[in-house]
Amino acid sequence: MPAASGLLRWVPRLLLVAAGMHSIVAVVGAFSVWGDITKAGVIGAVGSHDDRALVLWFTVCGLALAALGTLTQWILRTVGSLPRQLGFWLLAMGALIAALQPASGGWLVIGIGGLALVAARQNGEKTNVA
Numbered sequence: 001m002p003a004a005s006g007l008l009r010w011v012p013r014l015l016l017v018a019a020g021m022h023s024i025v026a027v028v029g030a031f032s033v034w035g036d037i038t039k040a041g042v043i044g045a046v047g048s049h050d051d052r053a054l055v056l057w058f059t060v061c062g063l064a065l066a067a068l069g070t071l072t073q074w075i076l077r078t079v080g081s082l083p084r085q086l087g088f089w090l091l092a093m094g095a096l097i098a099a100l101q102p103a104s105g106g107w108l109v110i111g112i113g114g115l116a117l118v119a120a121r122q123n124g125e126k127t128n129v130a
Contacts, residue, residue, distance in 0.1 A: 007115065007118065007119040007122060008076065008081065008082060008120070008122070008123050009076065010115060010119070011072055011082060011086070011112060011115055011116045011119060012069045012070070012072035012073040012076065013069075014069075014108075014111075014112045014115065015065055015066075015069030015072060015112060016065075016066060016069035016070070018069075018105060018108055018109065018112065019062050019063070019065035019066035019068075019069055020062075020066075021108075022058065022059075022062030022065055022105070023059070023062040023063075023066075025058065026055060026058045026059040026062055027059075030051075030054075030055040030058070033051050033052055033054075033055045034055065036051075037052055037055070072086065080123075081123045081124075082116060082119070082120055082123075083120065084116075084117055084120040084121070086113075086116050086120070087113045087114065087115075087116030087117030087118075087120060088117070089113070090109055090110070090112050090113030091110055091113035091114065091117070092113075093109050093113075094106045094107065094108070094109030094110030094111075094112075095110060097109060098110060
C-alpha cells in the first residue's frame, strides 16, 4: 500500500481531537445533567427533558466523530488514501452546524472537511471510489 501523505494523515487525527473535545464537553459541561439521568434510572431517563436530550445527542455525536476518525485511520492504513466524498460530507455537516449555531464546533468540522478535500486532491484520489 502507498503511504498516505502527511497532510492526509491529519484528517483522522483532527476528527479524533474533535471527538475528544465533544466528549469532554458532554461529560464535564453537563455533569449535573448526567447526575439527573442517573437519578432517573438511566433507562428512559430522557423523556421530555430537553437538557437530557441535548446531552444524549451531544454525546452520540462525539462517539460518531470518534468512529469516523478511527474508520479514516483504518482506511488510510489499508488503502493509503481517502475518498473526496469524506471532505464533502464533512463540509456539509459543518456548514449545517455553523449556519444553525455559529458559535460552535461547526467551523472545526468545515476546516477538517476542507483539509480532507485538499489532501485527497494532493494524493490523487478520485471522487467515484466504490
